[in-house]
Amino acid sequence: MTQDNNTLVDVQNLSKLFPIGQGVFKQAESFVHAVSGVNLKIKRGESVGLVGESGCGKTTTGKLLTRLIDPSEGNIFLDTDEGRVDIAHMRGKEMKIFRRRVQMIFQDPYESMNPRLTIYDTVAEPLNVQGIGTVAEREARVSDLLETVGLTPASSFLFRYPHELSGGQRQRVAIARALVINPDFVVADEPTSMLDVSVRTGVMHLMQDLADRFGVTYLYITHDLAVARYMCDRIAVMYLGKIVEIGNTEDVLQHPKHPYTKALLSAVPVPDPTYTREPILIKGGISRPVDPEPRCRFYDRCPLADKICEGNDHPPLEDQGGGHLAACYHI
Amino acid sequence: MSTISSPVDATYIPLWRVRLRLFWRAVKTNWAMFAENPIGLFGLGLIIFFGLFALAHPILISTVWEAKIYDPVNGFDIEIPYHPSPPSAKHLLGTDPMGRDVLSQLMFSTRYEFALGMISAIVTVLIATSIGAIAAYYGGITDILLMRIVDLVIMIPYLPILIVMSALMRVGMIELALFIGILSGFGGTAIVIKSQALTVKVKPYIEAARISGGGDFHIIFTHMVPNLLPIALLYMMFVVTGAIFSEAVLSFFGLTEIDMSWGLMINTTQVFGYIMRFDAWYLLLPASLAITLLCAAFYMVGRALDEVVNPRLRER
Structure with a gap:
């Protein structure tokens, strides 16, 4: 993508490593790679959904963008009146001013x-x-x-x-x-997941309405694909700290490219008892990304995994046409 | 938005009055919970009784009682040949071996006991709340250092230290209250408050406050401390008990430079050799009973407050 003036948030190579077993007098032995090398551009006025299963780093990404936790690596550029500023390494007074531009809505209203x-x-x-x-x-x-x-x-x-x-x-x-x-930018961390289904649509509708009225850009963090579909213009799918697929909502949901996205979609229940769908089997469950091997993060569970995947580093996000990007060697 | 109640509305109520009303409502609901407990009410009744008891002394001295005879420190009744004298119409609780009125001494001391208990409790709770909140909020090395200080304070045998202190310097009521407040164990309170602060610290509203741009000071004092105050108040009640008791012990040993206190009354009895004489009960009993009752009263109020603060203890 080219640099255009419409980009509000530009995340470049953002990483967060959490040390394990670190003490006051002890060096950390290993690290959890909660978020590693995330690149994401969010246009002004757009809603981007960040989906993925529990523990994949969605919430950590949200907290990094609001600077609740400090990133280990990478830059977050925010388009402000004074031009592009890097918020990844802000401190003190500058930071306090930045707090006016980015806000967060939390999951648990209680x-x-x-x-x-x-x-x-x-x-x-x-x-x-x-x-x-x-x-x-x-x-x-x-x-x-x-x-x-x-x-x-x-x-x-x-x-x-x-x-x-x-x-x-x-x-x-x-x-x-x-x-x-x-604020210009609001990170919404599963704002509707704790609500009753009956009030959920009301709140989602309200958020869309406010986005139009106040010109707010949302980053929606959710594990509910239906919510993401309703709310978002674009969807980014995360797996173990990496974005594996990103594109326009309908593109991603109708024509998923990455095997993980396909598996995720096949897990969504369809309200039709006669409907049969090819189940996409992935092995095992999500693991903690503690010092991951330098290969595709999805390798252990992927039905398509082979020699290429084993021998190479995590595949880069490649354009599959129409701004639909996926990170897999087998597309 | 034309329907909103803006500050120029006729029904507009200033912010401080709304807050006052909210505070009053909170007081009323908490009082309702407190009043369910007869033990707490009894304790509060005792405290109020002692409060009135203390207030009555200056009034009695200036009206009914002649200062020369009834002064708690220098008074002497020359009309009675032998001191100590048993209770009579003139001296309701008798006189002590130095010819002073026991009731007057008892009433005069009450105010100091209150002041001592309150000052040391406030000092203790202030230290404990700050240490607990700061240790929990910052964590890491700050936490370790503060908690080791707390461990040290728990270890210190404070009564012997107070005895040494009073030997080295002049210990009046204020100094004693401060010493007791600092030494007598903010340790346990600090640990309890810290554990509570740890559960408050991870609440999303702390993160929300940080995202709004609130600094450490703002977060500790507007979000953490208000959520710790109920527990702090509870422990304050228990500290009062300990402080009154410690003062009695030190005064009994004659180590404080205090004009008159309940401990000193027992000390006088002991010095003149009346401590094991049951016919002179009027020397020992009033002061001991007052110490016991006031300590018990604060403890009972503390227990009742515990139920208000801690919903798990409530029988509902």
């Missing part, structure tokens, strides 16, 4: 709010910490946003505590909180 703070305090916290506006302005902004996310009338929610709200209402509060300082 744990992502301090039980001792009122809804107002929770939603106004970013404004408070960043020192934006006077108290009256903050209050107006918070009640405005609460109405926007569908908690009406705002005055009846402002001074309640989180435990007085339902799960869906709490997630709406979490969305309001993420959007209160007008």
Whole structure:
């Protein structure tokens, strides 16, 4: 892909290694390669889905993008008013300013709010910490946003505590909180997976609606392909810290290239008892990527694995046409 | 958005009044839980009784009691030939071997016991909460260093150290309260608070606060400490008990420079050789009973608070 002005987030060769058995006086013996060499471009206004099974590094990628944890390697470029800035190595005051541009929505609406703070305090916290506006302005902004996310009338929610709200209402509060300082980029870490199915679509619809209204770019982290299909323009499939396939949602879901994506799709239940589908068998379960061998990460479980895969490093992401990239030697 | 309640609305209530109302509501619900427990109510009743007892002394001195006779430290009743004298209409709890009114001494000492207990408890809990929260939040080498200090404090036999301290320097009420607060074991409290802080630290709202740009100070003081305060308050109650008891021990040994205290009253009894004389019960019993009751009262309130703070103990 060429460098164009429309790119908001440009992740280059991002890696995170977690040491194992490290102590104060002890060197780490081995490392978990939670995220290794991830490249990802996200255009302004686009929603990108990051899918994969548990433990594949989706959440770590999200935390790296919001700088909750420091990357071991690589760069994250964010397009701002002052041009492209690398947020991977930011510190101090610069970092605090950066916090205004990137926000996160958490998975569990029951744990992502301090039980001792009122809804107002929770939603106004970013404004408070960043020192934006006077108290009256903050209050107006918070009640405005609460109405926007569908908690009406705002005055009846402002001074309640989180435990007085339902799960869906709490997630709406979490969305309001993420959007209160007008961020450009929001990482949503499975925002609907803890919700009842009945309120799930409501929250997803709200998020899309807000994306259009405020021009927010989302990175959706999810393991639910149906959610990803509903919400995202593009999908990136992750396996053991690597992106194995990325492309437009319909391309990836209708014509999967990578054997892992095919297996993932075959695991989605179809609500039709007469439908038969060729099962794609993959062996074993996901393992911890502790000091992985320098070969395809999917080698151990792949039905297509052969000598080429064993002898070579992890395959690069190659364009299969129309911006659909896959990392496999057998395509 | 035209329907929202903006600050210019007629129904607009200022923020501080809303907060006050919320605080009042929290107090009421917690009180309802506390009041279910008869032990806690009994303890609170005792504390209030002692509080009134302490307040009554200056009033009595300035109105009914003649200062010359009833002064707790220098008073002397010349109308009674032999001291100590048993309870009479003039001296409800009798007089001590030096001719001073026992009831007046008892009431006068109460305020110091309260002050001592409160100061040392606040000092202990302040140290314990800071150490617990900081050790849990930063982890790593900070955690190791702070926790080893805590282990040291747990090991220190603080009563002998207090005895040495009082031999080396003038130990008044304030100094004693600070010593007890610092030495008498923020250790156990710090460990309990740290374990609680560790469970708070990994909550997503801490991460959410960091993503909003909150620094370490902001996170520790607006997110962690409020969630630790209930436990801190609980341990405060138990520390008060320990402090009052320690003061009594030191005063009994005559090692403190305090004008009058319950421990000192027992010390006087012992010095004049009345400690094993059951006919002079009015010298020993009031002070001992007061120490026991006040300690028990704080302990009972602590137990009742434990049930409010710790939902697992609630019978529901």
